[in-house]
């Protein structure tokens with residue numbers, strides 16, 4: 001595909017000191033109901049769009065917080081040190097991708113979530129679209145593998 005025809009997604013944190021740009025279609029857009037996302041977001045789930053790192057550019061200072069996920073993966077969250085906006089997460093398995101917090105995009109209205117993961121941990125008050133695919137935990141899909 002011609003790179004100039006690819007969609008460009010721009011976004012940033014609340015205070016404006018962190019900006020980013022992601023090029024092309026996300027690998028996947030997903031809701032995550034895991035305990036880590038609930039605790040970190042303060043909400044019932046997080047929603048993220050996954051992009052290959054080579055299609056992603058970050059500007060501005062970020063602080064990082066690393067945690068061990070239930071499945072043994074190391075997850076690193078990057079957030080704005082000034083306003084606290086969660087910008088993205090990186091995972092030790094698979095590497096090479098960033099998952100951008102969907103709400104930090106300037107315009108996320110065209111990026112519709114396809115799946116909800118860790119749905120076993122969904123709270124009764126977190127009402128979701130029942131039409132999208134639900135997975136109890138982390139599904140075995142591989143980004144880029146189709």
Ligand SMILES: [Zn+2]
Nearest residue numbers: 013015080083
């Ligand atoms: Zn900020």
Ligand SMILES: [Zn+2]
Nearest residue numbers: 032033034037
């Ligand atoms: Zn999660």
